[in-house]
Amino acid sequence: MDDRPNQAALSADCPTEAPAERILDGVKVLDLSRVVAGPLAGQTLADLGADVVKIERVGEGDDLRTLGPPWVTSPTTELEQSTYFQTVNRGKKSLTLDFARPEGAEILKALARESDVFIENFRTGTLARYGLGYEDLHAINPRLIYCSITGFGQTGPYRDRSGYDYLAQAMGGQMAVTGLPDGMTGAGPMRVGVPIADITAGNNAVIAILAALYHRERSGKGQHIDISLLDSQVALLLNSLSAWMNARAPLPRTGNDHPTAVPNGVFAVKDGHILIATFNDREFARLAEVLGHPEWGQDPRYARSRDRLANRVQLTEDMTEALSHHGKQHWMKAINGAKVSCGPINDMADIEQDEQLAVREMFVTLHHPVMGDVRVAGSPLKFSETPVDISRAPPLVGEDSEAILRERLTLTDTEIQNLRANKII
Known part of the structure; x- marks a missing residue:
């Protein structure tokens, strides 16, 4: 040849x-x-x-x-x-x-x-x-x-x-x-x-x-x-390996949810899904304000990161109800405006059209x-x-x-x- x-x-x-x-x-x-x-x-x-x-x-x-x-x-x-x-x-x-x-x-x-x-x-x-x-x-x-x-x-x-x-x-x-x-x-x-x-x-x-x-x-x-x-x-394992080696606490599989930071995952809205990511209590308080529930920032179930982790299921239900009233564009503008990370779940076609990229x-x-x-x-x-x-x-x-x-x-x-x-x- x-x-x-x-x-x-x-x-x-x-x-x-x-x-x-x-x-x-x-x-x-x-x-x-x-x-x-x-x-x-x-x-x-x-x-x-x-x-x-x-x-x-x-x-x-x-x-x-x-x-x-x-x-x-x-x-x-x-x-x-x-x-x-x-x-x-x-x-x-x-x-x-x-x-x-x-x-x-x-x-x-x-x-x-x-x-x-x-x-x-x-x-x-x-x-x-x-x-x-x-x-x-x-x-x-x-x-x-x-x-x-x-x-x-x-x-x-x-x-x-x-x-x-x-x-x-x-x-x-x-x-x-x-x-x-x-x-x-x-x-x-x-x-x-x-x-x-x-x-x-x-x-x-x-x-x-x-x-x-x-x-x-x-x-x-x-x-x-x-x-x-x-x-x-x-x-690459970072905290997953460190949690085991230093605390003998294996981090479980959590799907789209973060193993320790809550809320941090995929949430349903009126016309699809968005990704919301918070990593500290200050960000969560700002998110709660945007979602129309400023009281969550002082709620003993949600105020601290460890409390939100313990009450992840209930918080997800509460957030899903709050998010259900508007679509992706509304929430991405509002949540990003509050200096909280939020974005769409892009496929390859979406990525190709992304103005930032x-x-x-x-x-x-x-x-x-x-x-x-x-x-x-x-x-x-x-x-x-x-x-x-x-x-x-x-x-x-x-x-x-x-x-x-x-x-x-x-x-x-x-x-x-x-x-x-x-x-x-």
Whole structure:
């Protein structure tokens, strides 16, 4: 299979003109990761200005490319890629490479020799078999920051296991605290609807890489970063884990209700539902005033947070009756006006039309000369001096293979043709 994109179609420049200065300008990243956590880390670094080369399997590429439906389909060809792939691979160049073969491993070593960051999420020990482990690459580039992302980490009895987000949610306690309370229809452990362990591990990887780059500026030394999905998920538990470890008081599943802050959840109104969130007695007193029941602020059942928690059911009934007389727009205006958090339960269509998100540039359209327009979420990172640059659409498999080998390693056309003929690239 020839994974090269149509070169004539690719003659138009995909990226728009980049800002004059970006935080990670000049930082070179090799991203050998697949699926979500590692690719998300690489994408964030690309947003910040790093030159990120995505190393993919010859012919097939990242497994996430085929994880669909739904699909993004080229307007001019039959080519299609999963919408999932688009979410974590913008801003990158793609090089296909069979590094399990000696010729491919040597190319990867040559690229690592002049790179700053190396991201991988293979099972522990896999890359070392090909002479591409941390110690191997550290020997040829002591400044290299080598980030490994796995299900369970580089140490411990689970280090050789494979691990995905769902498993990390289950083993890391997320499912124990998510879902409807016991006794309700449908009660039981529930996963979070987005790959929260993957996302958190990817973000943790970025934090660690940036810290390691800062350390290298002072010491001149690279290092090995060890990120695990399970560690990342457990660190997310916050008060749920602290309540158990420090008070032996497991927080129960509470569905849409907050386990300790009341009222804090979904409430029915005349024409649907809204979310109301209070976290202190002052906010509750203001809410009670808006709902037409200022006496609740002094009611011994409701005045203090612990009292509202003990009387959650009765308070919910009282609030539901008060809220039933008006619709969503009325209550959102009135409650937000009282400086109490309140908002709608948005679906994807609502989010796309949200004026706040539009102003914050959280929707970006990228143009790819083969795949056409691809819409992606903008970056949540906002800087006054070095704005994030999102301008390069997710690449096709091997889209940049030849250019990278020419520019980075000065290979000749003949050498590149031989590599392709032998399916090294």
